[in-house]
Amino acid sequence: MFGILRTLWLTFLHMGHRRVTVGYPEHKPPLPPRYRGRIILSRDPDGMERCVACNLCAVACPVDCISLQKAEQDGRWYPDYFRINFSRCIFCGMCEEACPTYAIQLTPDFEMSEYLRPNLVYEKEDLLISGTGKYPDYSFFRVAGVKIPGKDKGEAEREAPPVDIHTLLP
């Protein structure tokens, strides 16, 4: 009995409390930089695509919303097309964790509503940004031992020159 009256009184006192609701479209709540929102594809500091079309993101994706096709030019691998179906995406961030080249990243943007479902399928043009995203200095081809124009085998950062297999000396 006393408990009931006390509950009533305490609830009544909540009249003077601040409301916790954030009036969304007018007041946008601050999102942390690591918020998992809209997915983008970043470029390396040289302005080239970071994605090497390894398909790890597509494999890691629990809802199979990523689809891509490998293409090759001058030793560099890149996606011929890269498609994310955002009507399936659950923004779990597994693709970002799986990516070996920091290419695929999640951003603090979630306002991507559409009236038509097909509009939620983002192509590479929609995903690719001109910047480097969260990792400004990283470039996969600078540290990888892959031969590309302007960088031969053994010329990557912290890479020893390739072993000459025609000599007997160690």
Add this chain to the structure above:
Amino acid sequence: MTVPMPLIIGVTLAVLLGLATFLTWFERRLLGLWQDRYGPNRVGPGGILQAVADGVKILFKQDWIPPFADRGVFVLAPAIGMMTVLLSFGVVPVTAFWSIAGNLNVGLLFVLAMMGMGVYGVVLAGWASNSKYALLGGMRAAAQMISYEVFMGLSVLGVVMQAGSFSMRDIVLAQSGLWFIVPQVLGCMVFMLAGVAETHRLPFDLPEGENELGAGFHTEYSGMKFGMFFLAEYAGVVLISALLATLYLGGWQGPLLPPPLWFGLKTGALVCLFILLRAALPRPRYDQLMALGWKILLPLSLLNIAATGAILLLHAPG
């Protein structure tokens, strides 16, 4: 001073239906206030047009009667629920001269009779829906409302004894010295609890019981037929508040302000109290509800009658 009858009926009906519609929004805003959130605040100033938006939406919904339902009774049930509540207002005196039925000498009995009829609205809705959850809700409603009607009737007897009349106007006039809530505090509390149960409002909304019965007796209802149940519930809240104000809080009487304003103020405050009950209290289990009724409220109201009778006899002249 007499006010023409059609005017009274028209104004009362308009005010009541408007008030019931308004309350659907007002309750949500008030609940929001007490739960540290906003509630509907988008449509119109402060969200007040939300009630209009809901009304328009519910009016344009398809009027669907399930093929397995008993059509006649299914349509009749919400009408009964609405009608009994509206008829009860006929005897509520807003001022000494403002009451549809005039000075009906069995006014209080008429209200109790209408509440008894009101049970049919819920029970028939549950029965005619012909589905298990609706039937369970209807069964609960029958048990709950019939048993709480007993204490409701008994609890107001103290008031009737003190006033010496069943007429609502005489009851209010008898409170010109002291409001009945002071000598009849026990009866007032029992009446209030019974009123909450009678309108099956939270925390006594077991006939609806969303988490176990879907929506209880109105599971199968949609569109305006559901809207009728909804409006009847809010009109019921206003009715119980108006009755409490009339029977225990001195009705239209009060200093300075004009009588209708006093009546409105008291009723409004009680409506807010009803909403506070909803905001604060969890729903009891079904057996707890029945135990509370039969094991606590019934003896209390009988005690109240006995005590009131004894005191009245002791102070009787001659």
